[in-house]
Amino acid sequence: MALAHVLGFPRIGAHRELKFAQESFWKGASDEAALRATGATLRARHWQAQADAGLDFVTVGDFAWYDQVLGTLALLGAIPSRFGFDPKQLSLADYFILARGSKQHFAMEMTKWFDTNYHYLVPEWTADVQFNGGVDWLHDEIAEARALGHKVKVALVGPLTLLYQGKIKSGLGHKLDLLPKVVAGYQQLLQRLHAAGIESVQIDEPILALELDAAWRNAFAPVYAQLNAQLSGSAPALLLTTYFGEVSEHAELLRSLPVAGVHLDLVRGADQLEQIVAGWPQDKVLSLGVVDGRNLWRTDLDQVLTKLKPLQAQLGDRLWVASSCSLLHVPVDLANESKLDEELKSWLAFATQKLAEIVALKLALNGKAAEVEAQFVASRAAQASRRSSSRIHNPLVQKRLAAVTAADAERSAGFDARIAKQQAKWQLPAFPTTTIGSFPQTAEIRQARAAYKRGEIGHLDYLDKMREEIRIVVEKQEQLGLDVLVHGEPERNDMVEYFGEQLWGYAFTANGWVQSYGSRCVKPPVIYGDVYRPEAMTVGWSQFAQTLTAKPMKGMLTGPVTMLQWSFVRDDQPRETTALQIALALRDEVCDLEKANIGMIQIDEPAFREGLPLKSRDWPHYLDWAVRAFKISAAGVGDETQIHTHMCYSEFNDILPWIAAMDADVITIETSRSDMELLDGFGEFAYPNDIGPGVYDIHSPRVPQVDEMERLLRKARGVIPDARLWVNPDCGLKTRGWPETYEALENMVLAAKRLRQTVEQERKAA
Numbered sequence: 001m002a003l004a005h006v007l008g009f010p011r012i013g014a015h016r017e018l019k020f021a022q023e024s025f026w027k028g029a030s031d032e033a034a035l036r037a038t039g040a041t042l043r044a045r046h047w048q049a050q051a052d053a054g055l056d057f058v059t060v061g062d063f064a065w066y067d068q069v070l071g072t073l074a075l076l077g078a079i080p081s082r083f084g085f086d087p088k089q090l091s092l093a094d095y096f097i098l099a100r101g102s103k104q105h106f107a108m109e110m111t112k113w114f115d116t117n118y119h120y121l122v123p124e125w126t127a128d129v130q131f132n133g134g135v136d137w138l139h140d141e142i143a144e145a146r147a148l149g150h151k152v153k154v155a156l157v158g159p160l161t162l163l164y165q166g167k168i169k170s171g172l173g174h175k176l177d178l179l180p181k182v183v184a185g186y187q188q189l190l191q192r193l194h195a196a197g198i199e200s201v202q203i204d205e206p207i208l209a210l211e212l213d214a215a216w217r218n219a220f221a222p223v224y225a226q227l228n229a230q231l232s233g234s235a236p237a238l239l240l241t242t243y244f245g246e247v248s249e250h251a252e253l254l255r256s257l258p259v260a261g262v263h264l265d266l267v268r269g270a271d272q273l274e275q276i277v278a279g280w281p282q283d284k285v286l287s288l289g290v291v292d293g294r295n296l297w298r299t300d301l302d303q304v305l306t307k308l309k310p311l312q313a314q315l316g317d318r319l320w321v322a323s324s325c326s327l328l329h330v331p332v333d334l335a336n337e338s339k340l341d342e343e344l345k346s347w348l349a350f351a352t353q354k355l356a357e358i359v360a361l362k363l364a365l366n367g368k369a370a371e372v373e374a375q376f377v378a379s380r381a382a383q384a385s386r387r388s389s390s391r392i393h394n395p396l397v398q399k400r401l402a403a404v405t406a407a408d409a410e411r412s413a414g415f416d417a418r419i420a421k422q423q424a425k426w427q428l429p430a431f432p433t434t435t436i437g438s439f440p441q442t443a444e445i446r447q448a449r450a451a452y453k454r455g456e457i458g459h460l461d462y463l464d465k466m467r468e469e470i471r472i473v474v475e476k477q478e479q480l481g482l483d484v485l486v487h488g489e490p491e492r493n494d495m496v497e498y499f500g501e502q503l504w505g506y507a508f509t510a511n512g513w514v515q516s517y518g519s520r521c522v523k524p525p526v527i528y529g530d531v532y533r534p535e536a537m538t539v540g541w542s543q544f545a546q547t548l549t550a551k552p553m554k555g556m557l558t559g560p561v562t563m564l565q566w567s568f569v570r571d572d573q574p575r576e577t578t579a580l581q582i583a584l585a586l587r588d589e590v591c592d593l594e595k596a597n598i599g600m601i602q603i604d605e606p607a608f609r610e611g612l613p614l615k616s617r618d619w620p621h622y623l624d625w626a627v628r629a630f631k632i633s634a635a636g637v638g639d640e641t642q643i644h645t646h647m648c649y650s651e652f653n654d655i656l657p658w659i660a661a662m663d664a665d666v667i668t669i670e671t672s673r674s675d676m677e678l679l680d681g682f683g684e685f686a687y688p689n690d691i692g693p694g695v696y697d698i699h700s701p702r703v704p705q706v707d708e709m710e711r712l713l714r715k716a717r718g719v720i721p722d723a724r725l726w727v728n729p730d731c732g733l734k735t736r737g738w739p740e741t742y743e744a745l746e747n748m749v750l751a752a753k754r755l756r757q758t759v760e761q762e763r764k765a766a
């Protein structure tokens with residue numbers, strides 16, 4: 001009999017209950033007991049959903065108070081020693097200081113989890129890091145689940161993935177130098193799970209979907225042999241999970257690893273099955289991820305069942321049916337969507353619906369097809385309705401796309417000629433200061449939008465409130481002495497959702513929240529059809545903001561790759577086709593902004609790196625269309641119009657040449673949490689256009705001091721010519737409060753002024 005399970009369930013709650021409890025705790029409005037109670041309620045609810053759906057285990061260990069990688073460090077006791085916390089006595093308040101920083105401490109670095117829009121906290125590897133055991137939280141959660149009567153499978157981030165995803169901070173030549181300690185830590189943990197009677201442990205090793213070098217590849221066999229030897233054939237059985245890509249190059253390794261089973265992502269790596277299944281050992285489980293954990297289209301149950309049936313003959317009860325990866329990346333429950341029309345809703349499955357899909361497949365495999373016939377009928381109807389619906393195809397868009405030429409992607413002059421004209425026009429000081437776009441999204445702004453959405457205030461009142469906010473933001477920027485201003489984006493719920501709401505081909509949810517990092521969530525829109533811009537989206541706001549100041553006001557758009565990457569994307573055409581459709585819509589907006597005398601336009605591409613395929617052999621194709629899409633969106637303007645772009649929270653060094661190929665006049669880019677590591681890349685590749693490496697980390701409430709930012713700028717001057725260097729924060733300020741934002745920007749402007757004085761002194765001395 002096939003079994004059914006998921007690799008993880010979203011923890012934030014269908015109504016973001018965890019977010020509100022975290023934020024209330026951080027504000028001091030509630031205590032740790034209240035936060036813990038919310039966590040327990042959510043876990044209980046999510047386990048119950050899994051049990052009610054008919055899964056064979058509930059997954060414990062997917063919950064995290066902030067992030068699952070940080071949670072693993074806390075569990076193992078491997079928290080950075082620079083914070084001075086005792087790993088065994090770590091309180092929740094301490095744990096949040098690791099994640100968010102404090103007056104005394106920089107927060108841990110945060111970066112994207114593989115190619116998702118989820119951010120994890122980067123382990124800090126030093127020679128003195130310990131893996132001797134930490135908090136008991138996981139063990140308490142196991143007890144909780146059992147007390148509720150559930151059969152438990154524990155999920156852990158695997159030892160090699162944990163090591164790989166961290167960064168060496170000091171005292172180590174290679175991350176694998178830590179292996180003996182890490183393995184000992186996991187052995188200790190597995191023994192404790194064994195002693196608690198846990199029979200099944202899912203151990204996530206998604207790095208197997210990357211192109212690993214020999215040192216990492218070769219580490220798997222000995223590590224898992226050691227873990228297995230420790231368990232000496234007794235429980236818990238290890239299910240090694242791979243996901244986010246195919247792993248067929250490791251087929252032999254996976255067959256021979258001493259684990260009880262292996263999980264494959266068959267959504268991302270459909271073609272790997274044949275190679276891996278051939279000669280699959282008689283004693284190993286094969287868990288097949290057939291229900292998409294990264295998108296929310298309803299599964300074609302017939303198609304999947306057809307694929308699984310022959311395997312059942314081979315594997316029998318060693319076949320497990322699963323989600324492709326954790327369901328962390330999809331919203332919780334479609335039942336909470338009252339505003340989506342019935343047709344569209346019938347095409348979708350959120351996490352809760354995916355549980356039912358997995359169980360339907362299991363039952364159909366186990367000879368109980370009649371029990372789930374209705375689900376198969378609905379799945380069939382959804383596929384047919386999606387294929388034939390007239391709302392998906394727009395001939396206007398398709399015709400325009402077919403007519404795009406190579407010239408459409410090129411500005412009319414090269415960078416040197418453009419920047420000379422732009423400098424003559426704007427006369428900016430050396431090291432111009434600017435911000436990334438958003439200013440604090442205050443409770444007042446969000447409440448006004450909520451009231452407008454509920455119909456409690458009218459359209460004009462809402463516009464007035466947002467305009468008032470823009471007035472305040474412009475006034476503060478003038479007071480601060482910033483050189484290039486922004487309107488602050490108060491009218492945007494989210495930088496992607498806002499545009500999605502105005503474009504045809506996009507649908508948006510009322511409650512489709514997905515965790516992005518910590519307490520922060522996004523509602524990725526759904527691209528279901530050809531994308532078309534019916535009218536200007538931002539011109540009125542930017543025009544209004546420009547009337548308030550004589551300084552340049554940057555127009556503010558989200559770029560095509562990010563619009564794609566942070567949406568749930570249609571799966572019935574290549575991603576690049578959708579990206580180019582969005583690019584054309586944005587190109588029209590960029591040209592309309594120029595016509596409205598907005599002379600600087602920022603096209604944000606924070607997800608440009610995130611979209612990069614995990615395997616480098618797939619990079620050239622992606623980079624080619626992604627760069628092209630950006631350039632098409634930007635290239636309709638004249639030489640004097642300055643195109644900015646912005647990127648954040650990713651590793652950029654390996655793609656600097658392609659970032660340069662995007663040919664934005666100015667790029668602002670996140671660097672401060674990693675102490676400007678980006679600059680290392682400049683040693684090898686001289687970025688040709690203007691660049692603003694972020695000088696302070698906006699994800700931490702900590703206010704950076706002038707000296708710190710000045711130090712970073714001096715470091716930047718080592719590799720970026722003065723004439724090319726801008727001064728700005730790492731990212732938008734929407735998550736920050738006003739007092740800290742104002743103080744930080746005051747310090748930033750001062751740092752830029754000090755730098756100007758230094759340059760002046762150097763000039764005089766020369």
Ligand SMILES: CN1c2c(nc(N)[nH]c2=O)NC[C@@H]1CNc1ccc(C(=O)N[C@@H](CCC(=O)N[C@@H](CCC(=O)N[C@@H](CCC(=O)O)C(=O)O)C(=O)O)C(=O)O)cc1
Nearest residue numbers: 117446447449450493494495496516519520521522566735
């Ligand atoms: C730059 N980043 C972004 C990413 N992905 C995106 N899609 N968008 C991004 O900006 N990925 C990488 C980074 C991640 N960073 C962030 C930063 C900040 C957030 C964030 O603040 N999210 C908000 C939700 C934003 C939103 O949609 N707001 C809506 C709804 C607000 C709301 O909760 N309203 C209340 C009522 C009002 C009240 O009483 O306060 C309600 O509906 O109940 C809006 O402004 O209208 C968050 O709160 O988590 C995300 C990613």
Ligand SMILES: N[C@@H](CCS)C(=O)O
Nearest residue numbers: 436437438604606732
């Ligand atoms: N313009 C956006 C970019 C975030 S990545 C902002 O400032 O929030």
Ligand SMILES: [Zn+2]
Nearest residue numbers: 606648731732
């Ligand atoms: Zn950003």
